[in-house]
Amino acid sequence: MRILVLLKAVPVVGTERLDDALRTDRSVALEANGNDEYVLEAALKLTEAHGGEVTLLSVGPPGAMDPLRKALAMGATRAVHVADEAMRGSCYVGTARVLEAALRRLEYDLVFAGADTSDGQGGVIAPALAARLGLPYLSYASRIEPAPDGRTVTIRRLRPGGYDVLEAPMPALVMGTQVLGEPRYPSLRGIMQARNKEIRTWTLADLGLDARSVGAGAATTRVLRAEPPAQRAGATIIREAPETAVAQVIDLLAARRLI
Amino acid sequence: MANGIWAVGELADGRPTRVTLELATLARTLAEQTGRDAATVLIGAGATDAAAQVAAYGPDVLAVEAAQVMEQPVASVVAPRLAAMVADREPDYLLVAASTDGKDLAGLLLGLLELPILANGSSVAWDGDGPTVEMSTFGGRLVTHSSFTQPRGVLLVRPASVVAQEAATPGRVGSVQVEVSAELPPVRVTDRVDEERGGTPIEEARVIVAGGRGVGGPDGFRQVEELAQALGGAVGATRAAVDAGWVGYAQQIGQTGKVVKPALYIAAGISGAIQHKVGVQTAGTIVAINKDPDAPIAEFADLVVVGDLFEILPRLTEAIRARRGNGQTPA
Ligand SMILES: Cc1cc2nc3c(=O)[nH]c(=O)nc-3n(C[C@H](O)[C@H](O)[C@H](O)COP(=O)(O)OP(=O)(O)OC[C@H]3O[C@@H](n4cnc5c(N)ncnc54)[C@H](O)[C@@H]3O)c2cc1C
Ligand SMILES: Nc1ncnc2c1ncn2[C@@H]1O[C@H](COP(=O)(O)O)[C@@H](O)[C@H]1O
Numbered sequence: 001m002r003i004l005v006l007l008k009a010v011p012v013v014g015t016e017r018l019d020d021a022l023r024t025d026r027s028v029a030l031e032a033n034g035n036d037e038y039v040l041e042a043a044l045k046l047t048e049a050h051g052g053e054v055t056l057l058s059v060g061p062p063g064a065m066d067p068l069r070k071a072l073a074m075g076a077t078r079a080v081h082v083a084d085e086a087m088r089g090s091c092y093v094g095t096a097r098v099l100e101a102a103l104r105r106l107e108y109d110l111v112f113a114g115a116d117t118s119d120g121q122g123g124v125i126a127p128a129l130a131a132r133l134g135l136p137y138l139s140y141a142s143r144i145e146p147a148p149d150g151r152t153v154t155i156r157r158l159r160p161g162g163y164d165v166l167e168a169p170m171p172a173l174v175m176g177t178q179v180l181g182e183p184r185y186p187s188l189r190g191i192m193q194a195r196n197k198e199i200r201t202w203t204l205a206d207l208g209l210d211a212r213s214v215g216a217g218a219a220t221t222r223v224l225r226a227e228p229p230a231q232r233a234g235a236t237i238i239r240e241a242p243e244t245a246v247a248q249v250i251d252l253l254a255a256r257r258l259i
Numbered sequence: 260m261a262n263g264i265w266a267v268g269e270l271a272d273g274r275p276t277r278v279t280l281e282l283a284t285l286a287r288t289l290a291e292q293t294g295r296d297a298a299t300v301l302i303g304a305g306a307t308d309a310a311a312q313v314a315a316y317g318p319d320v321l322a323v324e325a326a327q328v329m330e331q332p333v334a335s336v337v338a339p340r341l342a343a344m345v346a347d348r349e350p351d352y353l354l355v356a357a358s359t360d361g362k363d364l365a366g367l368l369l370g371l372l373e374l375p376i377l378a379n380g381s382s383v384a385w386d387g388d389g390p391t392v393e394m395s396t397f398g399g400r401l402v403t404h405s406s407f408t409q410p411r412g413v414l415l416v417r418p419a420s421v422v423a424q425e426a427a428t429p430g431r432v433g434s435v436q437v438e439v440s441a442e443l444p445p446v447r448v449t450d451r452v453d454e455e456r457g458g459t460p461i462e463e464a465r466v467i468v469a470g471g472r473g474v475g476g477p478d479g480f481r482q483v484e485e486l487a488q489a490l491g492g493a494v495g496a497t498r499a500a501v502d503a504g505w506v507g508y509a510q511q512i513g514q515t516g517k518v519v520k521p522a523l524y525i526a527a528g529i530s531g532a533i534q535h536k537v538g539v540q541t542a543g544t545i546v547a548i549n550k551d552p553d554a555p556i557a558e559f560a561d562l563v564v565v566g567d568l569f570e571i572l573p574r575l576t577e578a579i580r581a582r583r584g585n586g587q588t589p590a
Binding site: 013014016017018022034035091092093096115116118119120121122123124125126127128129130131132134135136137138139140142154156157158159160161162163164165166167168169172177178179182219220221222223224225226227228229232233235236237238239242243245246247248249250252253254256258259 | 332335359362364367369370371373375376377379386395397398399400401402406407408409412443445446447448449450451452453454466490498502509514515523533534540544545546547552558559561562563564565570574578579
């Protein structure tokens with residue numbers, strides 16, 4: 001089974017900032033998007049159990065190399081990195097174009113994507129790619145089970161209060177959640193092996209894409225301004241014994257007509 | 260319908276969800292401000308029956324029956340129908356709920372029509388010649404305001420971003436037949452499993468009582484549930500509690516969970532990490548129960564009770580029940 005994992009390199013959570021053009025600054029240290037590590041872990045477990053290989057695909061700046069190396073050390077087979085200065089400032093439309101073009105040049109039985117990204121919170125790239133590539137789209141997976149004959153894939157799709165079981169023919173695109181399970185840490189051996197693993201680098205020209213169809217110039221959205229969030233007024237601290245404290249909570253809730 | 264603003268509704272068991280009424284209200288307000296046409300699109304099983312209720316919020320309703328939503332994921336049925344309607348009637352802007360189905364739908368439309376998207380909006384305004392969307396980003400450390408660079412696109416709007424208000428004059432209801440040129444590849448729903456007893460989804464709850472690592476285990480969570488029940492509210496959780504398996508992922512609040520906006524949020528044994536804070540910082544009143552007075556949650560709570568939650572929660576539940584018993588019901 002050939003699984004292709006879409007892995008976005010995002011600024012290390014907690015250090016994100018905007019650049020002068022009000023775009024997410026990607027010149028800072030990058031890490032693998034948290035949700036993408038969950039689907040990577042699921043992909044590694046599946047190929048360990050059933051055989052096969054895991055290819056990583058990341059579209060992003062040079063700093064994406066670090067998280068790609070880490071993912072290879074976790075056990076992925078190889079990586080494809082699409083990097084081109086002209087992509088900087090792409091919106092969802094531009095990013096989807098590049099990922100689509102790259103996916104058309106790769107072979108897979110399943111494509112895995114994360115539920116959304118820590119820097120954009122879109123959750124829209126995975127369904128967009130499925131629609132463009134004509135792949136069945138299975139989202140919000142908490143469990144992924146390919147059939148032994150490799151023809152179909154079954155997932156559990158989370159919804160409030162439970163889950164739905166979805167089934168589709170392969171190849172298909174599966175978007176997964178944190179419930180798939182914690183990602184592993186790279187082992188020392190994995191880190192050593194990763195040094196010899198292939199990272200292919202593609203430019204827009206390699207993908208046959210016109211540089212003007214992506215990047216800031218082609219962006220369909222833009223950030224106009226940004227400000228820190230409004231601060232909430234400071235908290236009242238209650239340190240009384242439980243009975244008194246509870247009475248004070250009740251008073252506040254009653255005064256605010258919440259009970 | 261060129262110049263149009265469409266609210267795209269959602270149906271749950273044949274009934275419009277609350278966010279549908281919010282989006283219909285938003286479409287009406289934006290249309291009134293800008294002299295545009297507004298409509299609400301309802302696609303699904305029972306769309307025609309649900310349409311009258313939605314029309315009360317102002318915009319005319321375009322109802323499309325689609326029984327397939329019973330056997331296929333909702334977004335994969337709605338997307339090709341909506342895409343056909345958009346190609347035919349050319350509305351400028353679509354308001355779509357930033358729910359799981361809504362995000363799937365917006366993404367499928369991005370794929371089918373290359374429609375631009377402004378994601379994760381917490382409020383929408385009109386700025387000269389187009390809509391602007393406010394979004395909380397970078398773990399809640401920044402609020403951005405964004406616009407489209409040309410006059411069309413999809414706005415993903417989070418639940419509880421607007422207050423649903425009926426209009427003075429209701430809209431009309433029209434049934435629409437849609438010719439779909441190509442369906443999306445088949446995905447079958449083979450089973451639907453309910454794991455937790457129903458109850459209000461946390462996105463729609465007026466009161467949420469949430470527990471974190473501090474509740475210590477599933478038994479501790481029962482105390483959280485009891486208080487929630489006494490208050491007629493829903494149960495929420497941090498990722499630490501969800502990862503520990505004490506409560507389901509549907510209950511998780513925060514960056515990788517739900518963003519909620521209840522009138523009252525009670526947090527028991529929750530430190531208030533930034534990734535949790537972003538899911539709840541716009542709640543009306545926040546009460547925290549924590550042993551540690553310096554926990555980060557004190558920075559955004561209204562009231563912090565410093566103490567052991569196992570001593571506080573049962574007494575609070577008792578006190579609420581006593582008030583209820585006295586005939587004092589919530590406002
Ligand atoms: C990319 C990313 C995404 C994330 N997404 C989310 C998300 O969506 N939602 C989320 O919640 N977290 C998320 N997290 C995790 C987040 O960083 C925190 O680890 C998590 O919120 C902590 O949960 P907690 O408050 O329950 O636990 P802790 O931080 O361990 O806090 C427990 C609190 O309970 C108090 N306590 C302990 N015992 C008692 C007692 N008996 N009585 C009273 N108080 C007590 C302690 O003083 C402490 O403040 C994410 C993290 C990352 C990196
Ligand atoms: N630049 C990128 N490179 C690789 N994968 C991406 C990229 N952008 C988005 N993705 C994938 O799409 C998912 C959803 O992204 P988004 O819609 O931007 O929140 C991510 O979790 C990734 O799996």
